[in-house]
Amino acid sequence: xxxxxxxxxxxxxxxxxxxxxxxxxxxxxxxxxxxxxxxxxxxxxxxxxxxxxxxxxxxxxxxxxxxxxxxxxxxxxxxxxxxxxxxxxxxxxxxxxxxxxxxxxxxxxxxxxxxxxxxxxxxxxxxxxxxxxxxxxxxxxxxxxxxxxxxxxxxxxxxxxxxxxxxxxxxxxxxxxxxxxxxxxxxxxxxxxxxxxxxxxxxxxxxxxxxxxxxxxxxxxxxxxxxxxxxxxxxxxxxxxxxxxxxxxxxxxxxxxxxxxxxxxxxxxxxxxxxxxxxxxxxx
Numbered sequence: 001x002x003x004x005x006x007x008x009x010x011x012x013x014x015x016x017x018x019x020x021x022x023x024x025x026x027x028x029x030x031x032x033x034x035x036x037x038x039x040x041x042x043x044x045x046x047x048x049x050x051x052x053x054x055x056x057x058x059x060x061x062x063x064x065x066x067x068x069x070x071x072x073x074x075x076x077x078x079x080x081x082x083x084x085x086x087x088x089x090x091x092x093x094x095x096x097x098x099x100x101x102x103x104x105x106x107x108x109x110x111x112x113x114x115x116x117x118x119x120x121x122x123x124x125x126x127x128x129x130x131x132x133x134x135x136x137x138x139x140x141x142x143x144x145x146x147x148x149x150x151x152x153x154x155x156x157x158x159x160x161x162x163x164x165x166x167x168x169x170x171x172x173x174x175x176x177x178x179x180x181x182x183x184x185x186x187x188x189x190x191x192x193x194x195x196x197x198x199x200x201x202x203x204x205x206x207x208x209x210x211x212x213x214x215x216x217x218x219x220x221x222x223x224x225x226x227x228x229x230x231x232x233x234x235x236x237x238x239x240x241x242x243x244x245x246x247x248x249x250x251x252x253x254x255x256x257x258x259x260x261x262x263x264x265x266x267x268x269x270x271x272x273x274x275x276x277x278x279x280x281x282x283x284x
Contacts, residue, residue, distance in 0.1 A: 001062075001063065001078070001079060001080070001081070002045040002046050002047060002063040002064075002078060003045070003078065003081060003082070003242055003244070004045075004082070004130060004146055004232065004234060004242075005242055005244050005245065005248040006044070006045060006046075006047050006244070007041070007044040007045045007132075007146070008044075008146070008230065008232055008248075008257075008279060008281075009047075009248065009251050010043070010044040010045075010047050010049050011044050011049070011141075011144065011230060012230065012251075012255055012257060012281055013255070014044075014049040014050055015049070015050060016140055016141040016142075016228055017139055017140055017141075018033070018036040018037060018039075018040050018136060018139050018140070018141060019036070019139040020050060033088055033136050033139070034088040036136070036139065037086060037088045037134045037136055037141070038068075038075060038086045038088075040134075040141065041084070041086050041132050041134065041144075042060065042064070042067065042075075042076055042084075042086075043056060043060075045063060045064075045076070045078065045084070046059040046060045046062075046063040046064070047059060047063075048060065062079075063078060063079065064076050064077060064078060064079060065077050065078070065079045065080075065121040065122040066117065066118050066121040066122075068118075069115060069117075072113060072114055072115045072118065073085060073101050073104070073107070073111075073113055073114060074107055074114070074118070074129070077107075077118065077121065077122075077124075077127060079122060080122070081127070081128075082127055082128045082129065082130050083107040083127040083128070083129050083130070084129075084130050084132060085104075085129065085130070085131050085132070086132045086133075086134070087131065087132070087133045087134070088133075088134050088135075088136055089133060089134070089135050089208060090135075091135065092135040092142070092143040092145075092208065092210040092229075093208050093210050093211040093214075094208055095205045095206065095207060095208060096131075096133065096205065096206050096207075096208055097203055097204070097205055098203065098204040098205070098206070099203055101113040101204075102156075102159035102160070102163070102202075102204045103149070103152070103153040103154075103159065103204060103206050104129050104149055104153055104156065105129060105149040105150050105152070105153040105154065105155065105156070105267065105268075106126050106127065106128060106129055106149060106150070106156075107126065107127045107128075107129050108125070108126050108156070109124060109125050109126065112182075128148060128149065128150065128238065129148065129149035129150075129153075130146060130147070130148055130149070131145075131146070131147050131148075131149060131152060131209065132144065132145070132146050133145045133147075133208060133209055133210065135210075141228070142227065142228055142229075143210065143228070143229045143230075143231075144229075144230050144231075145208075145209045145210055145213075145230075145231045145232070146230075146231070146232035146233070146234075146279075147209045147213070147232070147233045148233065148234060148235055148238060150235055150238075150267075150274065151233055151235060151264050151266075151267065151274055151276060152206075152209060152212070152233075152267065153206075153267055154267045154268055155268050159204070163184060163202065166184050166185070166200070166202075167184055167185055170184065170185030170187065170200055171185065173187075176188075176190075177189050181199070183199055183200060183201050183202070184200040184201060184202050185199075185200035186198070186199055186200065187200070209231075209233070210231070213231070213233060213264075216231075216233070216260075216262055216264075216278050217229070217231050217278070217280050225284050226282045226283060226284055227283050227284065228281075228282070228283040229280075229281070229282050229283075230279070230280070230281040230282075231278070231279065231280055231281075232277075232278070232279035233262075233264065233276050233277075233278050233279075234276060234277045234278075234279070235274055235275070235276050235277075236261075236274075236275040236276055236277055237275075239276075239277045252279070255281070256281070257279060257280070257281045258279070258280040258281070259277055259278070259279050259280075260277070260278045260280065261275070261276075261277065261278075262275075262276050262277075262278045263275055263276070264276050
């Protein structure tokens, strides 16, 4: 069964050219690059980068319970394991944008933003969330960051309270006509003819993990020398559940992959620290 350790070893051992993992190749367009990154990452978790389409279909089917859609989170769910969100950035330290939902430390079955297919794909209640952020230029993957939501995002209630406050403010305005909506708000009959409306839509933005955690991996004197960097932050209690961790550590020693022990501030209370494994792989 695929997991984050499978994905890391698959990427370290394979081509970084996304066009080779996308049937028919890709052109250098923003949306196509995003789709190519998503396909590449899913293939990494299923350990089928560079395989033929029949093999990809088979291994994906045995690895994932859900493979996402274009409008609802998450982008994928591993059978009996984690949920995955994949984000492409133009520069490694660009902020991440969330159009469909706020940042999540975990994915819950009761989340109103997820689809019915996602809810019913397997028996589940709550899944750990992995964010995968990739920096791609001209179809080549230059940087990729894996981070668990537990060390990256606050509790759901923090984000929901902000959304609910904005919704209540819009609905409480006496001078406008509003209506129920799944967005932050909708204001009707804005103009004198009553034919214009305003949709109040939210876009959450969060600092890139490359910037948020740069102190864990950057050697400022040498960073410009690297053509590729892979970083992963895994809470230690999660890392210890992986049956393949011994094989993974053997792989790391033979492929110049570093695994460090680090204490990282808890996003829900930065006075507390979360013990983590930080995986670092760099190519000059």
